[in-house]
Amino acid sequence: EEEPDEEPLPPILLAIPTRALAFLEQSAHQWDFDPFALTDMTGERPIRSMGLYLFHQFDLTDKFGIQLPVLEAFLDLVEEGYKRHGNPYHNCTHSADVAQTCCFILSRHGLASWLSDIEVLALLFAALIHDFEHTGTTNNYHVQSRSQLAVVYNDKSVLESYHVSAVFRKMHEQGAKCNLVKCLSPTEYRQFRSLVIEMVLATDMSTHFAQVTAMKDAIPCPENLPRVDILAYILHAADISHPAKIWRLHERWTGKLTAEFFAQGDREKELGLACSPLCDRDKTMVASSQ
Template identity: 50%
Template structure:
C-alpha cells in the first residue's frame, strides 16, 4: 500500500511497514551492507526508494559526524548506479502526470538550467514522443529523478563544505555579508588569521556549484589557495596582498551574482572569472611596471618590458597549477583547460593600467553602437579591471583605509628609487605627494568613467538576457521602422551601488583639499591627513552632513594604480 506525504516542496512516495525508524547500529549496518552496494537490482521496483532512504539516513548521520568517508562514498556510488540502471518494465507513453509532478517542484528547489533540462528531457512539450533506443536507461517518474538528484546534490555540497577544512565561527559570520557591495574584507582577514583569500575563494567556488560541475578535488583546491595566498605575502606589501585579492574577488562575485552577469556566462567562464580575480596580483613585488623597467629588473627582462607584472602574475598562477597537489583543474578536458587558460590570461593582462584608455574606448563604442560585435572575453576583461580599481567606489571607511595602504606602498617604492638614483615615480614621494588631489584625479578621470561604462555594459547584457535588446534581435524579431515594439521588461537590478559612494568620497577629498589649502602649515600632506584621520573618528558622518555640492578643483592627477 502506498501513501503520499508532503515533504518540503516535493511529494514523497512512501510504503507502509517497509522502512521503519532504526537504531544507530542498525543504520550503520544497513549503510555498509555490501550485498546491495556490489550489484543494485535494476529490476527491483523498490531500488530507487531504497537508495533514497539510504541517502536520507546518511544525511542525518553526516550532520552528527557518525559516518565514515568510505560509507559516504559507497552509498553515493550506489545511488548513482540506481539512477543509471533503473528501467521501466512496462512500455508506456509518458502521461500528463509528468508535467504535474514537475510543476510541484518550486522554482528555487533546483537551478534554472537543471529545471529546463528536466522539462526538455523528461516531459513532452507539444512535440511527438520519440522512442528511446533499446537498452537506454529510463526513469520511472520525474519525481524520482528530482528527488534523487536533489539528495545527491545536497550530499555533494555537505561533503565539500564539511569535509574540507575547519571554518571558524568568526569566518562564517564574516562571510554572511559577502553579497553586499561595500564588503569589509578586513574583518574577514582578521577573523581568518590572515587567510581571507583561502576562505573566500573556497566559499565562492562551492557556492557556484563548481566542485561538482568540474569534479574539483577539495583538498587540491585548498592547497592551491593556500599556496597562492602564501605568494601574496612573499613581499609583505601594504596594499597588493591577499586582502586586496580577496576584495577584488568578492567584487567580481557581487557583479556576477547581483547584476545578472552570471546568467550571461557559462560555468567555465564563471570559474575562469573567479580564478583570474584570485590570482591577478599573486607574488606582487610592491612596485610598479615602470619601476621594473627603469631598474632593468630580471622580471622586466623576461617579459621584454611589456605588462611586466601582469605576465608575471598569471605565469606564477599556472606554474603553481603544475604541482600535483595543487592541480584542482586536473579533471577538465583538454578543450576546457585551453579555453579557461586563455580567458584567465586575457583577464589578468587586461588589468595593466597602460591599456586602460584603449579598453574603455573600445567598450564605449560597443555600448553606444548596438550593431557592433564584441568578444565576450572583452566584457570579462572590463569587469575584472573595474573590480581591481573599485575601492574608491566603496564606503568611505573602506576606501580611505585602502588609500592609506596604497600610499604606504607607493612611498616605499619612492624610497627605493631614491636609493637607486632613479627618478621618483608620480605619487611615490612622501614629501611632496598631495593626497586629496591625487584621489580626486583618480576618481574623476579613471574610476568614475570606468564604472559608468561597466554599468552601461551590464545593463545592456541584462537587457539582452530579458529579450529587450534594441532592434528586437534577442527576441528573433526583425522590427521595421515605425513598428510598435513591446515595452521594455524590468531589469533584475536597477541601481548602480557605486554611484553614491563615488560622489560622497569625491566630496570628502574636496573638503580635505580645501582644508589643506586654507592651513598655513607646510607639513607633508600624507602626515597631515593621517593625523586628521586619527583624531576624527566620527568625521565621516559630519562630512556627509556638511558636503558642499560645488566642485573646488579642476586639477588632473595621475592614477594611483598607474
C-alpha cells in the first residue's frame, strides 16, 4: 500500500532555510539550545529564522492576522538594527537566544496557556527587540560620557528606553510593509505597547536585585504578582540565562561579553573617564565577574 503523502509545510516554515528548520524542530524546545549553530546555518540571520519559527509555534500570525511578508520585513528590520554596531555580545545571536529561552520557559511551565494571546505576542516581540541597535556600551558609559542618548533619556534606563523607542519609530516610519501590529485594535495596541515598554525597561541591570527580592517575596503567594511583572521576570531571566546553560555555551558567551566590556573600558581610558564596572581589562577577574 502507498503511504499517505505528508502534509505540506505551511508557508511560514517554508520561509526558513531547510537545514535551519530541521535544527529548530530538533532542538528549539531544549534549555541548552545552541544559538551560535543557528547563526552559522542561516548566514548570520538567526533572528529571521527564530522569529518565523516561534511565531508559527504560538500560532500568532493567524491569531493576529499578520501577513507573512510583513513578519519577514519586520524581522529583517530587527536583524539590521542588531548588526548596526557589530557588537561581540549584544547582537543577532543574543536576540535569537533570548527569544528561544523565553519561549522555552513559557512552554515548559505551562505559561503559554495561562497568558493571553496579546501577552504572548508582547513577550516574543520584546524578547526579539530588547537590545535593538545596542551601542555595545553600557548605560554607565552613556551617562559618564554625556552621550546624546543619555541627554535624550535623562540618564535613566538610557539604552532600554532607546531600544523600545527606536524599534517602534522605525516600524511605523516604514509603514504597513513591516508594521507587525497594524491589525491590532486601539485597545489591543495600547496594552501591547505598554507591556513591551515595561518588559524591556525591566532588562536594565540596575533593577536586577530589586526584581530578585520581589520574586523571592512572591514565592508564598505568586498569584498576587501583577501579570506584567511575571512577563518582565521571564524576559529578564532569559536575558541573563547563559550562566545556567551548559558550560560550552556559557564560556563562549562570557568571552563575547568580556570582549565587549573591555573594549568599552579601553575607550573610557582614552576619554579620561573612570572604567565602568567589569570593563577594566587590567583589573577584572573574568570568573568572578560572572
